Amino acid sequence: MGYSSGMMNKRVKVAKRATTQDSTFGGSNSVTRYEWLNPNGDHAYWMAEDFTRGVKAMHEGALDAYETVMFRCRYHEGLDRWCLLQYNGKWYQITSCHPDYQDNVTQITATEMANQQVTIVT
Numbered sequence: 001m002g003y004s005s006g007m008m009n010k011r012v013k014v015a016k017r018a019t020t021q022d023s024t025f026g027g028s029n030s031v032t033r034y035e036w037l038n039p040n041g042d043h044a045y046w047m048a049e050d051f052t053r054g055v056k057a058m059h060e061g062a063l064d065a066y067e068t069v070m071f072r073c074r075y076h077e078g079l080d081r082w083c084l085l086q087y088n089g090k091w092y093q094i095t096s097c098h099p100d101y102q103d104n105v106t107q108i109t110a111t112e113m114a115n116q117q118v119t120i121v122t
């Protein structure tokens with residue numbers, strides 16, 4: 001199944017989990033830290049913003065999940081479902097990430113996070 005990435009006219013920052021975590025096993029003060037996937041410039045990638053359609057949209061509408069957004073972009077190494085997206089000043093948790101290596105396209109579904117405090121390490 002192929003899909004188009006569409007008009008990629010939005011700048012979306014992608015943060016991945018940091019490789020080193022300063023926490024102890026079982027510690028209650030452990031904080032997940034993130035680092036920018038694109039360390040250069042403004043840390044952003046060009047993506048297309050879309051909203052879910054069809055049965056998935058009806059299911060999410062029934063659950064009052066209106067803060068769910070779909071992004072489409074070119075394939076980027078390291079972009080997976082454990083990354084966070086920052087778009088329009090809000091943080092989004094990826095709920096599904098479907099890379100299509102043949103067409104060089106990735107489709108991402110993300111939901112706005114309730115806790116907007118994300119720790120970025122440099």
